[in-house]
Amino acid sequence: MFEKLKSVFSSVISNLSKKEITEKEVDKVLNDLMLSLIECDVAYEVAEEISKRLKNSLIGKKASSYEIKELVRENLRQTLLEIFYETPKIDIIEKINRKKEKGLPFVILFLGINGTGKTTTLAKLASLLKKKGFTVVLVCGDTHRAGSIEQLKQHAMKLGLKTIEQRYGADPAAVARDGVTYAKMHKLDVVLIDSAGRIQTDKN
Ligand SMILES: Nc1nc2c(ncn2[C@@H]2O[C@H](COP(=O)(O)OP(=O)(O)OP(=O)(O)O)[C@@H](O)[C@H]2O)c(=O)[nH]1
Ligand SMILES: [Mg+2]
Incomplete structure (x- = not known):
């Protein structure tokens, strides 16, 4: 009985939280991120670029509340790497x-x-x-x-x-x-x- 209940609960949780990430949700989080980056002396243009790229890569993605943390972490890592790779190289x-x-x-x-x-x-x-x-x-x-x-x-x-x-x-x-x-x-x-x-x- 408990096994069945457990599976019903998990299915409800997963169905409720497995939803598309909306622009509204992302905006609030990214505004806070941008402020934190600026407070850490990251140039305004760079902070804006990080937020913009992160926003584009997250909106429309489907994730459960468990997955979202990992998704944001991976996208943030990827965004930062992209910015560094684009910097002109000097020999x-x-x-x-x-x-x-x-x-x-x-x-x-x-x-x-x-x-x-x-x-x-x-x-x-x-x-x-x-x-x-x-x-x-x-x-x-x-x-x-x-x-x-x-x-x-x-x-x-x-x-x-x-x-x-x-x-x-x-x-x-x-x-x-x-x-x-x-x-x-x-x-x-x-x-x-x-x-x-x-x-x-x-x-x-
Ligand atoms: N984790 C880490 N710490 C670093 C790195 N470079 C410097 N630090 C540390 O950051 C602190 C400041 O480093 P400094 O090289 O004195 O910085 P600075 O820009 O010359 O500082 P001012 O001369 O006071 O303007 C020191 O404690 C360093 O050990 C780094 O690449 N990684
Ligand atoms: Mg010095």
Whole structure:
């Protein structure tokens, strides 16, 4: 008796919840998602694009309440992957080699919002370039945040690379110029310049 009841209940649940996802349902959820993405500093255009693509991929799909979580998760994953794959690819090694043929250093300035990984990425790239046989100098262009110079110097020490620095408060452009001059003088291949975090509302 219980087995039969169980099967009747499951059939009711499945029939009631196995329905098409409507635009109205998706809109509410995606509005919240968009707000959360913007609060996490995702660019407005990107947040809008993610919501738009997710909406198109969900509307009209049939899913039970159990399946919907997985469906949304998979569609969100797919949407994010698509956006990353569409980003133009840059062959940095080829670009460095082209500059090297001209006897000039390749200069990369790391820019971005505070705490997004500029300095860490700089160190990772420095490590990769060193392994590939390029000569690299690191420039402490973040003369603003306390500890930023020491942070980059720690990375440089572990990587066995030279840093160019001035004091805190110095003009970052002047430190960057020192780095490029040093690289030209010593015929180095790459100059990696760190910078202080910036957000849209920062002045000067
Ligand atoms: N999980 C993860 N953490 C990271 C990554 N890159 C950096 N971080 C961490 O994020 C924090 C900030 O990284 P930084 O490289 O100092 O970021 P930044 O943009 O230079 O920060 P500011 O100089 O303060 O603007 C550190 O705790 C890093 O360890 C990453 O790819 N993945
Ligand atoms: Mg930094």
